[in-house]
Amino acid sequence: MKIAVTAASGQLGSAIVKEAKNQLGDRSVVGIARNPEKAAHLGVEIRRGDYNSQEDFQDALKGIEVVLLVSGMDTPDKRIKQHQNVINAAKTAGVRKLVYTSIFGEPGKCTFDAIIKANRNTEMDLIDSGLEWSIGRNGLYLEADLEYLDYYFNDGKITNCAGDGKCAYTSRDELARAYFEMITRDELNGSVFNLVGEALTQQELVDAINLVYGSDLKFESVGVEEYRRDRIAAHGVVFGTIIAGIYEGIRNGAFDVDSDFASVTGRDHISVPEFINWFRLNH
Numbered sequence: 001m002k003i004a005v006t007a008a009s010g011q012l013g014s015a016i017v018k019e020a021k022n023q024l025g026d027r028s029v030v031g032i033a034r035n036p037e038k039a040a041h042l043g044v045e046i047r048r049g050d051y052n053s054q055e056d057f058q059d060a061l062k063g064i065e066v067v068l069l070v071s072g073m074d075t076p077d078k079r080i081k082q083h084q085n086v087i088n089a090a091k092t093a094g095v096r097k098l099v100y101t102s103i104f105g106e107p108g109k110c111t112f113d114a115i116i117k118a119n120r121n122t123e124m125d126l127i128d129s130g131l132e133w134s135i136g137r138n139g140l141y142l143e144a145d146l147e148y149l150d151y152y153f154n155d156g157k158i159t160n161c162a163g164d165g166k167c168a169y170t171s172r173d174e175l176a177r178a179y180f181e182m183i184t185r186d187e188l189n190g191s192v193f194n195l196v197g198e199a200l201t202q203q204e205l206v207d208a209i210n211l212v213y214g215s216d217l218k219f220e221s222v223g224v225e226e227y228r229r230d231r232i233a234a235h236g237v238v239f240g241t242i243i244a245g246i247y248e249g250i251r252n253g254a255f256d257v258d259s260d261f262a263s264v265t266g267r268d269h270i271s272v273p274e275f276i277n278w279f280r281l282n283h
């Protein structure tokens, strides 16, 4: 079986390529990247594929049995079309099955909604495509949050508008493990899985960080509008609204979901303190 992973130059795509290469060998795995030179270090065949070009993917997917589509980074309206390009190319190229990395979250609870809805749109496009399929809904990457730890330690606190809401996090390596199972095990076809660990509040997250680092961080909860203004001032309207929308979603329960990770991988998701400790040792 030859499998292909899109966005192979990215952090999630490359983690999935590495997992698949370890399990199946380098000759069974193809990475697809819009800038192939950025994925050359992965040690598998790399083909060119920009989500904006269905033609690119028709070529890139020749001889591929299963493709894993990593969701794009563009604005929601553009993403839907980009993902359609890959789905349509997969059909034309004779791909049997497509696995899609979607996002978790309940729509209607925050200004992050547009991203969630765009992902649901692609889910429906895939389900209606006639291809065999499997869909993962990724939790938030915890490492993306921990990358700000120096800043938090400097400030003595983590400030956001999540209040007492719970959020289920994951990590790219845990996702790579789950997606490898979804690529290779056809009994997981036709299902949508929440790929997350345990859900926890921001206070519980701060407690876990303090436990691992021996630190004394505090959690400061502020109002949604105050936080949105602050994030827009720091990151501009588009990203500021997305970041504030995520924490607004946590506050409103959009990301407090049950995990399907164990039913996909056969083991529990790494716990939050274990993951923070792994991060501490590796950064």
Ligand SMILES: NC(=O)c1ccc[n+]([C@@H]2O[C@H](COP(=O)([O-])OP(=O)(O)OC[C@H]3O[C@@H](n4cnc5c(N)ncnc54)[C@H](OP(=O)(O)O)[C@@H]3O)[C@@H](O)[C@H]2O)c1
Pocket (backbone or CB within 6 Å): 007, 008, 009, 010, 011, 012, 013, 033, 034, 035, 038, 049, 050, 051, 052, 070, 071, 072, 073, 074, 082, 138, 139, 140, 141, 144
């Ligand atoms: N769950 C979360 O917390 C979370 C957080 C952020 C993002 N996400 C989603 O998860 C996805 C993967 O995350 P990541 O950490 O791997 O992000 P990343 O490291 O920034 O990688 C993004 C990848 O998307 C590729 N890409 C962007 N536009 C493309 C296009 N038009 N055609 C082909 N490839 C394109 C990039 O290619 P280049 O290397 O050429 O730029 C890169 O390989 C993101 O794309 C986003 O949808 C999830």
